[in-house]
Amino acid sequence: MELLPWIIFIWGWGQCVTYLDHAGTTLFPESQIKGFYDDISRNVYGNPHSHNPSSRLTHDTVESVRYRILEHFNTCPEEYSVIFTSGCTAALKLVADTFPWKAASNEGPGSQFCYLTDNHTSAVGIRGVTALQGVGTVSVLPHEVERRARKPPTQTNGEESSAPHLFCYPAQSNFSGRKYPLSYVKGIQSQQLYPACEHRGRWFVLLDAACFVSCSPLDLSQYPADFVPISFYKMFGFPTGLGALLVRNEAAEVLRKTYFGGGTAAAYLVAENYFVPKPNVVSRFEDGTISFLDIISLHHGFETLQKLTGSMLNIQLHTFGLARYTYIVLSCLRHSNGKPVAQIHCDNDFQNIAEQGAILNFNLLDCHGRTVGYSQVDKMASLFNIHIRTGCFCNTGACQHYLAISNQNVKSNLHAGHICGDNIDLIEGRPTGSIRVSFGYMSSFEDCQNFLRFVVNCFVDKPLILDQKRLTKLKSAEPMESAASYDLASIPNGQLGHQNGQTITPSPERIAPSEDTVSKEEKNNGSSHTLTNLFIYPVKSCASVEVTEWPLGPQGLLYDRLWMVVNENGVCLSQKREPKLCLIRPIICLASNTLQLQVSGMEPVTVPLETSLANSDLRTSQSKVCGDRVQTVDCGKEVSTWLSEFLGKPCRLIRQRPEFLRDMKFGSEKAENFGPTALSLVNEAQFLLINRASVSFLQEHIANSENEGTWHDMEQLIQRFRANLVISGQEAFAEDDWSHLTVGDTPFQVIGRCGRCQMIGVDQKSATRTQEPLRSLSECRSGKVTFGVYLAHQSARNTTAVPVLSVGARVIPRISESSDKP
Incomplete structure (x- = not known):
């Protein structure tokens, strides 16, 4: 499949990308973009609200696309209407804003908004609208849906039976890939399933299909959900910012809309509260000019999808086969001590294509059973050009369920500084999120192998062990529905651990000393250190300037x-x-x-x-x-x-700007006798310090690992970490436990450890990229990629002297009472 070159190759890397975030957005093929370009080059498309020839062409083409969409979901304009939106979230909000909610009153109960706890944030967010209207809200656990009422709900008066209710659930979880039965649609509508079976009235079903339809066929003639929001970039990769709400015409008649924009009015008056909407369902809800060129591009998306894949069924079989293979291998990987490498978050063994989509969600574990932070895995994956997704994926309910995060944990994590979307992956050793890999129709078997090799090479304590008993069990269980099954016989013990034809095995001298075997006193040894190098970086990310002495300014x-x-x-x-x-x-x-x-x-x-x-x-x-x-x-x-x-x-x-002040974010509250700490254009803190003993330890680890390149020049390795202060040392990583230090007569406070990223993979002499030293840093630090410590300094209040740092100055550290710094 011919993907655009900038999709396959990242600028400056020159390496193929293993893209495993298709649930975030899939990739678009070159032929789709070329077909769209040729189309808009040959034809003039005007605003569809006008009536000139170019505008009529736009109108007719858009209507043709609407029909193509309905055909894709096996329905027709007599049954459904396609309302274009900016995406799935906008489609969900449209339902929330126009549904005929009925508030509870003294005359009886009102509407109920019920949603599965495994819903996307955008679906749960509907309760923000319903709460203001006095509408009841019920969160439903997945296992509760098939619970039937013991007896029919009691009807107290006619008013209660007329209340409209809405049940929202995902066709496929965007967290775990679990597929929920499409039969729930009719079960809720007929009030046979919970919670519909306990509340009289008319029940509507909002089926969030955004994640489902990218790799699975949806037949609306068989499962006639009332409202179906989708996002087209999850199906085609292009265009972004375009989605649709598929509305069953029978349900569309009950929607109420107050705002009206251009193109929706049959007639209205400006001086009188008089407005008559257009009779057509679509025209009533598409305010303003639709994104007509993006809509026209969908025609080429469907054409390309059909040409390259044949059908959605083929896509489903292909992607499920890849996900199943990856699940089986990952679930069988063991560290040298027999402990599992991954904790996989799912409710099945990837045997039934009707129950599981092409998503695999997990956390990696070290050989002691401790969770490896997802941000560390993400950094390492980026180094190998493997694109994954980490966090909670805008699905707090599923995240809480699979990771055993209580409501109180969520609140205390927020208090500790963790918010959705950040890189705080562990709090008190507990994960705040997980790792997700997801497949699309252009994914390949090589993508699976690249990902699994990455896991083995970077996160498995060697020698690798495969759980043969589990592997035999999973291999012998044939997947249902004739799903594709890749050759599992090609996984001999240790094969995935090969690198350049050799198996990676650790040697005893490469194992970092543990906190249990080396005390803090032994690390510091009561001795002083020496400042051996001093660097400034006038231009952010450009080369360093090495000096023998240099004054301190107000920002470092x-x-x-x-x-x-x-x-x-x-x-x-x-x-x-x-x-x-x-x-x-x-x-x-x-x-x-x-x-x-x-x-x-x-x-x-x-x-x-x-x-x-x-x-x-x-x-x-x-x-x-x-x-x-x-x-x-x-x-x-x-x-x-x-x-x-x-x-x-x-x-x-x-x-x-000289007068601009920027304060340090973290650690400033710990500064003793200091006020706010001013920063230049640095990322985190005023100064960065590294220890030569730590560099030497890492250098030895790289040399023993037989990875690419030669690492005999310590000075070049030091350059990669772009520190301001380089000191001599006797114990590797002793600086991790320091709370304060003085360089000469200048005092500093240790603010925290420096988390490293793939930038240290850039050779500072040639500008070429390498996987080292980040790869070995992760290995020798048990998945943590911190190296060096941040420092802060402020001048004494009652002095005007400008401190000067000089190479050769004594460095005297002070050990912190607790080594659990960030």
Whole structure:
């Protein structure tokens, strides 16, 4: 299948991507985009609200697409209408805003909004609307639905029986991939299932099909749900920002709409409260001009899907087979001590295609049975160009259920600073989320193998063991519904652990000393250390400047990370996006008050250290650093042209405005006798310190692992960690337990450990990417990828002296009472 080159290859990496987030969005094929491009190149499509020829062409084409959508779901315009929205969430909100809710009153109970606890956030959010209208809300556990009432609900008066109720459930869980029976649709409508069996009135079913329809066929003639929201990017990958609400015409008649926009009115008056909607169901609900070009592109999506796959049934068989293979292998992986590598969150053994979709949700465990944080797995996966999804996936109910997170845990986690979507993956050793891999129609068997090799190579304590008893049991159980089953005989013991033809096995000297065997006193040994190197990084993500002594400024080392390179949209460029930045060498000349940028093969360019806002050629702007909005000033056209030529794309150099203050986020509340700590354009803290003993330990680990490259040059390895202060040391990672230290006469407080990402994989001399040292760092630190510690400093209140750090100065640390720092 011919995917666009920028899908398959990430700029600057030159490696194939293993894309495993199809439940987030699938990928679009080149032929779909080409067909759409040819279409809009040949035809003129006007606003469908007009009546000229180009507008009529748009109207007729859009109506043809509506019919194609209904045909895909095996229904027709006589039964269903297609209302285009901006996505599934907008479709859900449309139902919430227009459903004829009836408030409870003295005359009897009102409407009930009931939803499965395994619903997406956007479905649960409907209760925000119902709560304001006095409507009852019931959350339903999955096992409760098939519970029948012992006796019919009592009808007290005619009013109660007329109340409309809504039951919402997902056809497929976006968390675990569990498929819920489509038979629930008629069971709820006929009041045979809970909770409909306990409340009289008319029951409507809202079937969230967004996750389901990407890989499974949905037959609305057999399962006539009243409201079916979908998002097309989950089916085709393109266009994004377009979804639809499929409404059963019988149910559409009860919807009530108060707002009206352009195109929905048959007639209205501006000076009188008079409005008559158009009689057509679709016209009443599509306010304003629809996204008609995106809608027209759907025709090419359906055409391409049919041409490449043949049918949704083929897609379902293919993707389920891949998910089943991955489940079987992952569930059989064991560490050298026999403990499982993964805890898989599911309700079945991937045997029945009617019960399970192409999603696998899990947490990885270390050899002691402890959960490996999902953000650490995500970082390592990115290093191997494996794209996965982590967190709770906007499905708190399922996340709580599978991870045993109580309501009180959710509240206490929030109090501890964890919010949905962040990278706080463990709190007191308990996971706050999990890992999800999901497959699409263009996924391959090689994708499964790449992912499984990654897990074995990075997270399994060698030698690898396969649970042969479980493997035999799962292999012998034939999947139902003739689902595809890939050759499970191709998994001999240890095969997945091969790297470059050799099995990776740990040697005793590569195992890091545990906290139990080395005490804090032994780590520090009561001795002092020495400052061996001092680095400043004037331009964020560019090369370092090594100095032997340097003054401290109000935000860290003087001139450290006061400049950064941004793209044409003002977005910060780092070595993650643009590794060539490390080849730009800044030089600070205090005598001439200039910053010079040098790179091989180009004439250098110079900018002033201090920026005058009175210069008319300079402009102020706002950018973001680590989520913080910072105020900056542009450094002019000359350096912009120089940078753009070198990087091959439009970009600019900006400097933090001198008067702008940015406070450190974490750790400042722990500062003793200090107020707020000001930052430059650094990500986290004023200073970063690393220990040569820790670098040496990691260097030895890499050398013993037989991974790519040679790692004999410690100085090059030090450069990768981009520290300000490098110190001598006797024990690896002793710095993790320090709370304070002094360098010479200058005091610092340790704020926390530095979490590492794939940026340390950039060779600072060649700008090439490697999997090391992040891979070995994860191995030798039991999945944790922290290296070095953040420091903060503030001048004493009653002195005007400027502290100066000098290479050779004594470094005297103080051990913290607790080593459980972040």
